[in-house]
Amino acid sequence: MAGQTLFEKIWNQHVVASPDGEATILYIDLHLVHEVTSPQAFDGLRLNGRRVRRPDRTLATADHNVPTDPITTPVNDPVSRRQLEALEENCHEFGITVFPRGHENQGIVHIIGPELGVTQPGMTIVCGDSHTSTHGAFGALAFGIGTSEVEHVLATQTLPQQKAKTMAVTVNGKAPRGVSAKDIVLAIVGRLGTGGGAGHVIEYRGEAITDLSMEGRMTVCNMSIEAGARAGLIAVDDTTIAYLRGRPSVPEGDAFDERALHWRSFTSDEDAVFDAEIVLEASEIVPYVTWGTNPAQVVALDGVVPSPDQFEDPDERNSTERSLAYMGLTPGEPIRSIPVDVVFIGSCTNSRIEDLRAAAAVAQGHLVAAGVRALVVPGSHRVKRQAEEEGLDQIFLAAGFEWREPGCSMCLGMNPDQLGAGQRSASTSNRNFEGRQGRGGRTHLVSPVVAAATAVLGHFASPEDVGA
Amino acid sequence: MKPVRVIEGRAVPLERSDVDTDQIIPSDWLKRVERTGFGRGLFSEWRDDPGFILNDQRYVGANILVAGPRFGTGSSREHAVWALMDYGFAAIVAPSFGDIFRNNSSKQGLVIVHLAQEDVDELTRIVKEDSTRLVLIDVDQMVVEVPETDWQRSFALDPLIRERLLNGWDDIGLTMRREASITAYEARSDAPTLEGVFDDAGHVVAH
Ligand code: SF4
Numbered sequence: 001m002a003g004q005t006l007f008e009k010i011w012n013q014h015v016v017a018s019p020d021g022e023a024t025i026l027y028i029d030l031h032l033v034h035e036v037t038s039p040q041a042f043d044g045l046r047l048n049g050r051r052v053r054r055p056d057r058t059l060a061t062a063d064h065n066v067p068t069d070p071i072t073t074p075v076n077d078p079v080s081r082r083q084l085e086a087l088e089e090n091c092h093e094f095g096i097t098v099f100p101r102g103h104e105n106q107g108i109v110h111i112i113g114p115e116l117g118v119t120q121p122g123m124t125i126v127c128g129d130s131h132t133s134t135h136g137a138f139g140a141l142a143f144g145i146g147t148s149e150v151e152h153v154l155a156t157q158t159l160p161q162q163k164a165k166t167m168a169v170t171v172n173g174k175a176p177r178g179v180s181a182k183d184i185v186l187a188i189v190g191r192l193g194t195g196g197g198a199g200h201v202i203e204y205r206g207e208a209i210t211d212l213s214m215e216g217r218m219t220v221c222n223m224s225i226e227a228g229a230r231a232g233l234i235a236v237d238d239t240t241i242a243y244l245r246g247r248p249s250v251p252e253g254d255a256f257d258e259r260a261l262h263w264r265s266f267t268s269d270e271d272a273v274f275d276a277e278i279v280l281e282a283s284e285i286v287p288y289v290t291w292g293t294n295p296a297q298v299v300a301l302d303g304v305v306p307s308p309d310q311f312e313d314p315d316e317r318n319s320t321e322r323s324l325a326y327m328g329l330t331p332g333e334p335i336r337s338i339p340v341d342v343v344f345i346g347s348c349t350n351s352r353i354e355d356l357r358a359a360a361a362v363a364q365g366h367l368v369a370a371g372v373r374a375l376v377v378p379g380s381h382r383v384k385r386q387a388e389e390e391g392l393d394q395i396f397l398a399a400g401f402e403w404r405e406p407g408c409s410m411c412l413g414m415n416p417d418q419l420g421a422g423q424r425s426a427s428t429s430n431r432n433f434e435g436r437q438g439r440g441g442r443t444h445l446v447s448p449v450v451a452a453a454t455a456v457l458g459h460f461a462s463p464e465d466v467g468a
Numbered sequence: 469m470k471p472v473r474v475i476e477g478r479a480v481p482l483e484r485s486d487v488d489t490d491q492i493i494p495s496d497w498l499k500r501v502e503r504t505g506f507g508r509g510l511f512s513e514w515r516d517d518p519g520f521i522l523n524d525q526r527y528v529g530a531n532i533l534v535a536g537p538r539f540g541t542g543s544s545r546e547h548a549v550w551a552l553m554d555y556g557f558a559a560i561v562a563p564s565f566g567d568i569f570r571n572n573s574s575k576q577g578l579v580i581v582h583l584a585q586e587d588v589d590e591l592t593r594i595v596k597e598d599s600t601r602l603v604l605i606d607v608d609q610m611v612v613e614v615p616e617t618d619w620q621r622s623f624a625l626d627p628l629i630r631e632r633l634l635n636g637w638d639d640i641g642l643t644m645r646r647e648a649s650i651t652a653y654e655a656r657s658d659a660p661t662l663e664g665v666f667d668d669a670g671h672v673v674a675h
Contacts, residue, residue: 025643155644228538294488414496431543
């Protein structure tokens with residue numbers, strides 16, 4: 001019999017029941033909650049007289065709506081304010097730990113889980129948010145769910161699930177200098193397309209993946225959903241264990257080593273067979289920029305805006321034309337010649353300490369180009385504090401960047417950080433959908449270092465272009 | 469949710485691919501704490517355009533949406549399903565769907581009709597030529613047809629989803645029948661919990 005994939009190992013260990021002819025009931029070890037997708041679920045519980053089965057497996061934070069102004073500034077939007085209040089009220093009523101705006105542990109839900117050490121290998125983790133795939137970097141099966149499922153997990157700590165198929169995405173060889181985790185995942189999404197991973201859980205492997213820090217691995221797993229996949233996974237290794245050591249919710253001393261030994265079992269067996277497999281060569285990966293309105297529409301920073309004529313499929317030609325019209329771009333235009341209005345460094349894709357260090361290293365000693373607004377939004381208060389201890393805030397501020405309070409911010413513009421109609425951004429987030437960052441806004445996805453260089457020069461640029 | 473057996477009505481051809489859930493319901497609408505009233509936000513950025521198909525008088529009142537490939541990708545927001553249903557849609561016909569969207573739809577009783585691209589193209593052509601055509605979706609038989617023409621196609625539906633749709637079953641109720649198994653699982657699982665990690669104010673308790 002062939003060995004098991006990492007996905008199968010975690011799956012098998014969480015089967016509560018698999019009644020004949022019905023979906024498997026899968027146990028959920030950790031349920032992360034935020035203000036946007038939970039209020040209707042808590043209402044459902046109240047309506048049906050149900051309680052939260054395991055408040056000790058549930059953790060909540062405010063992130064999507066929070067303004068990133070100093071926390072002394074009130075939340076002016078009454079609808080946002082109501083939602084933030086509802087999260088706190090619901091958590092208090094049902095006995096769930098919650099980190100409201102300004103709390104020392106508050107931040108984007110996918111940033112705080114790992115940094116607090118509540119995300120651990122071999123777990124099943126869900127959240128009413130598609131980027132829950134981020135936690136897969138720890139060898140945990142983590143996926144996004146809708147509000148009905150949030151209610152289901154609150155009530156039962158389980159989910160009825162159909163087993164996903166498995167896909168191995170191998171990135172062979174060493175990534176060239178200047179190529180970041182973001183570029184690796186943009187290459188993968190570009191290759192798979194927005195639907196290529198549908199129905200699958202992707203396991204990322206290969207030297208270019210194992211070479212990544214945990215921060216980089218989270219960036220890669222984060223965007224699994226952009227290829228349509230249910231989840232992303234990376235096997236546990238020394239890097240995983242080293243990251244977890246000393247985190248607030250992991251044990252210490254011998255207890256830690258014992259846990260770590262268990263964690264190390266979360267890898268695919270060598271003879272495991274995947275339902276699908278794709279291979280990329282790291283040497284062919286370059287810094288990318290998205291040009292269109294879905295994250296698979298990527299082009300090299302050194303390249304030009306594509307032309308609809310390049311596509312044979314009429315559907316693709318059509319959508320290229322629509323994307324170009326929305327983005328206000330002309331085929332053949334060099335990417336480097338496109339000016340931007342706003343640079344956003346943040347989101348659960350790229351707002352961890354390492355991302356901020358990389359961006360700061362590029363920005364240091366330079367000034368944001370005239371007419372460009374550049375925001376740095378740390379992913380959490382912990383990231384913010386650490387960055388400030390390292391003096392990164394001072395580097396950004398001296399260069400003319402705004403240094404904000406943590407939250408989702410301009411990743412989706414539910415708070416006041418939004419693009420205006422026709423404004424163009426270079427953004428380290430994960431989605432360039434029409435209107436994602438604000439109605440009529442034009443989003444280009446890039447890595448933190450490209451974002452920083454772009455802020456300095458006012459058009460898309462690499463760190464080398466600013467002499468960094 | 470309410471049982472769904474047959475959907476009968478007119479269909480509107482969207483003719484767009486990669487309609488992500490940000491397009492279906494922009495994030496501005498996600499601040500609400502209610503489950504109702506999202507219909508007004510459906511495709512709100514496109515509805516300002518008088519040429520947008522939902523603004524075409526001929527298709528007003530249609531309850532079946534015919535779309536291009538990869539409908540409902542992106543964000544997990546169930547608000548997309550609430551918006552489509554609140555607006556009046558009972559079924560979506562497309563060549564492929566986002567996984568989470570499809571899942572969310574099944575919880576609310578929005579019927580997902582997955583057809584081959586050619587079949588979606590044909591249905592699009594039929595309802596473009598004649599916007600008054602009735603379209604019939606039979607969940608029990610898993611068939612979609614245009615009565616008075618010979619156009620009829622079968623579609624696949626997960627047997628569990630089909631049963632839930634036909635009976636209007638609530639998932640939580642179904643799972644709670646397995647309560648004893650859940651309790652037994654919890655007794656044998658040693659997965660860590662948050663017990664003792666944070667104090668009442670959410671601060672980390674020192675080891
Ligand atoms: S940062 Fe963006 S993608 Fe991540 S959870 Fe927040 S809104 Fe979603």
